[in-house]
Amino acid sequence: MAEVALDAVSRRYGSTVAVDDLSLTVGDGELVVLLGPTGAGKTTTLRLVAGLERPESGTVSIGGLPMDGVPPAGRDVAFVFQQFSLYPHLTVFDNLAFPLRSPLHRQPEPAIRARVEEIAALLRIGHKLGNRATRLSGGEMQRVAIGRALVRRPAVYLMDEPLSALDAKLRAGLRLELKRIKDELGATILYVTHDQIEAMTLATRIGVLDRGRLLQVGTPREVYERPRSVQVAARLGTxxxxxxxxxxxxxxxxxxxxxxxxxxxxxxxxxxxxxxxxxxxxxxxxxxxxxxxxxxxxxxxxxxxxxxxxxxxxxxxxxxxxxxxxxxxxxxxxxxxxxxEAAPPAREPAAATPLRRAQP
Missing domain, CATH: 2.40.50.140 (Nucleic acid-binding proteins)
Incomplete structure (x- = not known):
């Protein structure tokens, strides 16, 4: 795996600033979540790392190497999009195997089968390998989409709100699955979401974005307990x-x-x-x-x-x-x-008397 570093990166679309002087390092084996509302610059940041967009200023580095001029195919990253983006006419096995059969990453069929079966077992969809993608539930389709990124062992995984299209129960289950997979693989992951529960559950560190600017980076507990501003404080907590x-x-x-x-x-x-x-x-x-x-x-x-x-x-x-x-x-x-900073309380607060409805 590899470290990802963005150094004073900016990107505009006409008069709109999508990413504004953003500096962030995702350590080797770390899962960093960028949290922010629609329009905060989350997806643009992923596209800059992937090479799908070019920064107007600043530098993107992967594994200590500047990516200036390096095309997306040469960056060794895997992108999981918000939509499932599966091939509907192919089976689960062939969808998972597709990246390993491409000219750039072609492997022998026995190695492909072994790798696909390994990832399918990790995602708990081994019993679905013979099914066509159109015969899967939403949660199963998203597992296949994630698995297609995992099969080829890239240096960096980029995940663009991969759970947002699922219902609440499926999201809760797949959050735990992603955490387990990350721990087992030791993968470097840059993950973006507007869902604070996903951020708190998954992240090694959270970066709070607003209008293209990175407001604060820290562990989930640090950002929750010691927000730098009202904007950051309002992003976390239910x-x-x-x-x-x-x-x-x-x-x-x-x-x-x-x-x-x-x-x-x-x-x-x-x-x-x-x-x-x-x-x-x-x-x-x-x-x-x-x-x-x-x-x-x-x-x-x-x-x-x-x-x-x-x-x-x-x-x-x-x-x-x-x-x-x-x-x-x-x-x-x-x-x-x-x-x-507020002064620490002078004393520990006493326990409150249990609430009772006042008698008329």
Missing amino acids: PAINLFPAGLLPAPGAPPATRTIGARTEHLRLGPPDGSLGPNARPALVRRVEHLGDQSYLHLETGGHALVVLADPHAPLRAGDTIAVELVAPLCFDAAGERI
């Missing part, structure tokens, strides 16, 4: 991070320059409106309760601002109830939306 003006809730340790507070679910504590939660608690009105089985989303309103928090599904709450909410260990952002 439910989405609560953002509200400083002063809405008391925030001990917040620097004077704080203008916006970010509060994830674990940064908000709930309790009864009887003062037992603490002096920094404020009353909040329950606007709506979403029951999700193992947990509930509470949609609250306090000081004219909406908050969404997770709560015990057995808490006897309903719309119209009043509870107390307290802010613990907030994320603080300045007027430009950049995170600034």
Whole structure:
């Protein structure tokens, strides 16, 4: 496998900046996920690495070698596209074998059969090798598409939202499969998605993209717990991070320059409106309760601002109830939306009194 390095790479289409001065290194055997919304520059970045697009400035290197002027076929990369792109008239075996029968990578048929059967077993589709591609489920077709990239052992795998066309259950299953395959192969993978769960599940490191600019790179935990900006904080977390003006809730340790507070679910504590939660608690009105089985989303309103928090599904709450909410260990952002360090809390917060519906 090989390291991929992008050094100050930019690409424009007319007046639109698709990739803006992007520098990123994907280490040998690493799985880096580029996370961002539609139009962030994710696919363009993959196409620049693959050689399907040329950078207007900057350098793309693979294995320490600059790729300037090297055509896609000479870069030893495999691309898994968002659409399955299978040959419908061929069997699963022939779809998987196709790259190994091409003039550039031709191998003897016994070696092809051995490799195809190895990858089919890895993807758990060995029993489908005789089926035509049109007789597969969506998840099986995507496994074949991924397998077609795996069979020839390229230096780098490029994956462009390969799970986005699948339903939620299939996506969850294939996320785990991709993680297992990556660990078993030790492959170098650059993967792009708009799905934060995919990013958190798969990535060795996450790079957050917005409008062609790389906002932050770090481990999933680093990006989630220490986002550099409001934009980065809003990309990760379910439910989405609560953002509200400083002063809405008391925030001990917040620097004077704080203008916006970010509060994830674990940064908000709930309790009864009887003062037992603490002096920094404020009353909040329950606007709506979403029951999700193992947990509930509470949609609250306090000081004219909406908050969404997770709560015990057995808490006897309903719309119209009043509870107390307290802010613990907030994320603080300045007027430009950049995170600034908050002072550590002076004490560990005490456990909240269990929520009970107030008696009429």
